[in-house]
Amino acid sequence: MTSEVLVAALFERLGLTDLQPEEPGRWRVVFDGDLAVDLQVLGPKKIRLEAALGPLPDDDYRAEMLLRTTLQRNLAFMGGGVAKNVLILDPDRGILSIHRTEIAEDSDEESFAAAVEDFVNAAEGWLEFLAVEAAPSPPGFAMRM
Secondary structure (H helix, E strand, O other), rough: OOHHHHHHHHHHHHHOOOOOOOOOOEEEEOOOOOEEEEEEEEOOOEEEEEEEEEOOOHHHHHHHHHHHHHHHHHHHHHOOOHHHHHEEEOOOOOEEEEEEEEEEEHHHHHHHHHHHHHHHHHHHHHHHHHHHOOOOOOOOOOOOO
């Protein structure tokens, strides 16, 4: 199948047949009311999924600690399916995001829909993790050395 056929089939399944692209070949779909996922057709054979997870804390120490725990969690999940999803730190925007590229010729409508669902679930899991990790510590909770 081609990228365009898979994306059209997904939109039909989701009832989004009238969804207009943000730009040619790129659509933003909001899942579960608040998770924005960008789908981008990268030619006839590839589709990239991307979801912004959020900004790094302004404090350098807290940002470093967040990145450290995030990388440790990512490493712990390697081999459990997370290897299909890639965490990215965009230094220009200062945000973490998650990406996944699907090969259209290796997919059918069902497997692509399942891959998107897996991606959405992974992104939601990361958002839950980051909400806890990025939360401010109570006063006097930790000493900075």
